[in-house]
Amino acid sequence: MTVLLVFTSLPDRAAAEALAATLVEERLAACVNILAPCRSVYRWQSQIETADEVPLLIKTTRSCYATLEAAVRARHPYEIPELIALPIGDGLPDYLAWVAAETRAPG
Secondary structure (H helix, E strand, C coil): CCEEEEEEEECCHHHHHHHHHHHHHCCCCCEEEECCCEEEEEEECCEEEEEEEEEEEEEEEHHHHHHHHHHHHHHCCCCCCCCEEEECCCCCHHHHHHHHHHCCCCC
């Protein structure tokens, strides 16, 4: 079972809390950390933009990723949300087992 750390950012705390709760309730994530707001600087449609955002760290499994991605895209207010998944190469075995036990792939 491959555990993933997924990153996304939301425009405000309320949206971040709502998405985090949904992902955990639907067992698409074992845990979601809602981080402190940050300032993002990026290029969008040929313009330099800045925005205050609330980053999320989502712990899930590879088998849940496609459904998690669909859930994020359906609920995210951005046209193209940041959604980056990194495999966890090493970690406390008991924690990784917990992530696997608390998530459930569709089907």
